Amino acid sequence: MSAEKAYKELTERCREIAVLSSCAGVLGWDERTYMPRGGAQMRAEQLSLLSGMIHSKFTDPRMGELLEELQSSDLAEGDTPEAANIREIKYKFDKATKLPKSLVEEITKTTTLSQGEWVTARKNNDFKHFQPWLEKVLALQIRKADAYGYEGEPYNALLDDYEVGATVDDVADTFEKLRADLVVLLQKIKGAPKKPDVSIVNRDYDVRLQAVFGESVAQAMGYSFETGRLDVTTHPFCTGLGPGDTRITTRYNPKRLNDALFGIMHEAGHGLYEMGLDKENNFGMPIAESASLGIHESQSRMWENQVGRSKQFWKYFYPQAQRIFKESLAGVDLDDFYAAINNVAPSYIRVEADEATYNLHILLRFELERAMVKGDLKPDDVPGEWNSRFEKYFDMKVDTDANGCLQDVHWSAGYMGYFPTYALGNLYSAQFFAQAQKDIPDLMTEIEQGNLLVLRQWLKDNIHRHGSRYRATRLVEKVTGQPLSHKPLVDYMTAKFGEIYGF
Numbered sequence: 001m002s003a004e005k006a007y008k009e010l011t012e013r014c015r016e017i018a019v020l021s022s023c024a025g026v027l028g029w030d031e032r033t034y035m036p037r038g039g040a041q042m043r044a045e046q047l048s049l050l051s052g053m054i055h056s057k058f059t060d061p062r063m064g065e066l067l068e069e070l071q072s073s074d075l076a077e078g079d080t081p082e083a084a085n086i087r088e089i090k091y092k093f094d095k096a097t098k099l100p101k102s103l104v105e106e107i108t109k110t111t112t113l114s115q116g117e118w119v120t121a122r123k124n125n126d127f128k129h130f131q132p133w134l135e136k137v138l139a140l141q142i143r144k145a146d147a148y149g150y151e152g153e154p155y156n157a158l159l160d161d162y163e164v165g166a167t168v169d170d171v172a173d174t175f176e177k178l179r180a181d182l183v184v185l186l187q188k189i190k191g192a193p194k195k196p197d198v199s200i201v202n203r204d205y206d207v208r209l210q211a212v213f214g215e216s217v218a219q220a221m222g223y224s225f226e227t228g229r230l231d232v233t234t235h236p237f238c239t240g241l242g243p244g245d246t247r248i249t250t251r252y253n254p255k256r257l258n259d260a261l262f263g264i265m266h267e268a269g270h271g272l273y274e275m276g277l278d279k280e281n282n283f284g285m286p287i288a289e290s291a292s293l294g295i296h297e298s299q300s301r302m303w304e305n306q307v308g309r310s311k312q313f314w315k316y317f318y319p320q321a322q323r324i325f326k327e328s329l330a331g332v333d334l335d336d337f338y339a340a341i342n343n344v345a346p347s348y349i350r351v352e353a354d355e356a357t358y359n360l361h362i363l364l365r366f367e368l369e370r371a372m373v374k375g376d377l378k379p380d381d382v383p384g385e386w387n388s389r390f391e392k393y394f395d396m397k398v399d400t401d402a403n404g405c406l407q408d409v410h411w412s413a414g415y416m417g418y419f420p421t422y423a424l425g426n427l428y429s430a431q432f433f434a435q436a437q438k439d440i441p442d443l444m445t446e447i448e449q450g451n452l453l454v455l456r457q458w459l460k461d462n463i464h465r466h467g468s469r470y471r472a473t474r475l476v477e478k479v480t481g482q483p484l485s486h487k488p489l490v491d492y493m494t495a496k497f498g499e500i501y502g503f
């Protein structure tokens with residue numbers, strides 16, 4: 001068989017697997033938006049069946065034969081899209097063939113049920129209700145790490161699922177540097193002479209008007225409602241279901257403007273990445289998939305923070321916001337509004353945290369899940385450990401587990417190793433945005449005029465169109481000419497908060 005023929009067969013197989021995955025994606029989206037609670041058992045069965053089918057197809061010995069043949073062919077050589085596809089599929093194939101089908105199905109079934117139990121536990125603020133599920137999920141994660149095999153500690157095997165090639169030691173090292181600078185920054189903010197008036201954003205904001213305004217901002221960013229939707233959910237997310245179908249969700253707080261607005265910009269940032277991947281031509285192939293979760297998160301955080309929380313963005317959008325939210329924003333200056341949306345204050349909930357404290361929320365979770373997977377922390381001790389660390393980092397006592405260790409869906413969903421990608425996303429986003437400003441010298445002026453598509457195009461050209469042709473570390477170097485560093489994020493935050501807080 002010629003290499004071209006083998007490559008064609010590989011492409012067809014990958015597309016079929018991607019179609020099946022997209023079916024699971026639709027069911028997953030429905031589960032988190034409109035499914036009645038009573039559908040949980042059946043949905044677990046549906047998703048478990050599909051994940052088993054996907055796993056069987058992907059680990060079919062024929063895939064191994066094709067990859068073997070392609071690896072020793074000319075197609076695997078050089079820096080071409082084909083070579084990248086072969087390399088990345090082979091890498092995933094080797095990992096997937098290490099997982100027994102029964103384990104994959106058990107993980108899917110358990111985590112689907114445990115997410116439902118987590119919802120109940122969080123609602124009733126009842127960690128004991130969730131604890132046995134956390135134990136089950138953790139045991140399965142450790143079995144998964146053992147099946148993959150790893151160097152150093154088992155957490156490396158789990159992290160690799162979300163950020164290929166990242167190691168727990170590298171991540172911990174970068175986070176440590178970031179933490180040292182963050183502590184200094186937060187101290188300056190705490191002792192600063194100026195304080196934003198946050199009451200401005202904590203007034204009545206009609207939910208229907210928030211939806212109208214949020215959609216108009218998403219549209220200005222280039223998020224298409226022809227190929228995308230925006231729905232309401234408890235825990236906002238984005239899912240790319242295939243060519244022409246991307247879904248984002250948000251949640252509205254009638255007493256606070258920030259949550260839904262910046263939540264929509266965040267998810268639309270993810271959505272633009274999904275829309276910018278070359279799925280029309282390469283659906284199912286790595287070059288039409290995101291480079292990593294950290295890179296995905298860099299896209300959402302850039303729109304949410306570097307753009308959405310910039311003065312320039314609001315020079316254009318603030319007059320519109322004032323027209324829409326007449327009563328709450330009447331007589332409020334742009335500068336006061338800008339300071340209010342950038343207020344820094346320790347808070348319990350990660351997804352509502354400000355830019356400066358957000359990364360501390362991630363460091364806390366990273367440390368706890370790393371310890372759990374290592375066997376140094378028992379699920380039983382999670383609330384106590386969470387609360388004592390939280391107090392140390394944030395100088396604040398956790399009042400309830402719902403505001404503490406029960407707030408995130410991740411552990412119930414079996415996403416251990418996922419949290420670090422949020423902080424990596426912030427680091428990548430600052431480094432990319434600094435580069436975008438170098439490449440487009442009048443970028444901030446364009447944003448001031450409401451022309452957000454200039455940035456969207458730059459992201460498409462530099463990041464989206466590559467998919468996972470380059471791994472995250474290489475992509476960052478390719479786009480910015482430098483390896484990942486905590487400095488661009490710290491420099492950006494120091495300049496911005498220095499101006500707002502007057503230090």
Ligand code: CO
Nearest residue numbers: 266270297300
């Ligand atoms: Co995100």
